[in-house]
Amino acid sequence: MKILVTGGAGYIGSHVVLALCEGGYEVVVLDDLSTGNREAVDNRAEFIQGSTLNNDNVATALNGVDAVIHLAAFKAAGESMIDPGKYSQNNISGTISLLNAMMTNGVDKFIFSSTAAVYGYPKYLPLDENHPLEPINYYGFTKLEIERILKWYGELKGLKFAALRYFNAAGYDPEGRIRFLENNPANLIPIVMEVASGRREKMEVFGNDYDTTDGTGVRDYIHVTDLASAHVKAIEYLKANDSITVNLATGESHSVLDIIQETKEVSGKDIPFNIVDRRPGDPAELYAGTTLAFDQLNWRVKHSDLNTLIKTTWQVYK
Secondary structure, eight states: OEEEEETTTSHHHHHHHHHHHHTTOEEEEEEOOSSOOGGGSOTTSEEEEOOTTOHHHHHHHTTTOSEEEEOOOOOOHHHHHHOHHHHIIIIIIHHHHHHHHHHHHTOOEEEEEEEGGGTOSOSSSSBOTTSOOOOSSHHHHHHHHHHHHHHHHHHHHOOEEEEEEEOEEEOOOTTSOOOOOOSSOOSHHHHHHHHHTTSSSOEEEEOSOSSSSSSSOEEOEEEHHHHHHHHHHHHHHHHHSOOEEEEESOSOOEEHHHHHHHHHHHHOOOOOEEEEOOOTTOOSEEOBOOHHHHHHSOOOOSSOSHHHHHHHHHHHHO
């Protein structure tokens, strides 16, 4: 079975490509390298440098493909509020172009990299797939719009899709086969690692007065290798089942100070930080219900304990 992975040179994409190659799939990667790294792509995969917005690139990449895993999106929530046009063009228009090309080429299976940002502020916890969908940033809006488009393509064109709502991806391949660092990371664990490795002097903790165990924000972190394995499970699921939308998470949670303390213990380094005001839009806690993914995809997390998350990341950053 031949799989196209858009955005396959990125942090999550490169781990998905690795999982596919290890599973014996034939893999094609389409990536414009605006944020990805060519060296992160497994050498068993065919690589095409190009964009989902370029019809010729997409047509070439889809040749002989049986299914598409779509990860080629901009994902910085803050930037999306400043430059919505950039996110509209790449995330929404790029996906529509890809879907139309798939229909032309008779490709009817689509794995979509969605996000927990489609939920917005939690009205209850854990967040399950029936939670109201009220994104509070434009990035989350683009992902929700794509989910809605996928449902219409399913009804009108026979598309079978799996919309995978990621929570906080972290960690690196436990065997050290991927060592690509993201530039200017916006997520907590890479920022903590940059402090531990001396790339930045100190970090900021946004609020310590939340109604949590230690006053700092609490999130659900999933190891990127576990995340990648869910994409393989989703491909197998769509062979015999209808479309599905599921959370990809652990159902467990860790605070900002948990992350800092575990990094200090694993690295043996100090992590200087300043407590600053809360950021607008940050809920105190955000963690998921995972029953649907566990039951329907027959998927389990194996690497998402806090120590493994931190240790595999430190192996790269140190």
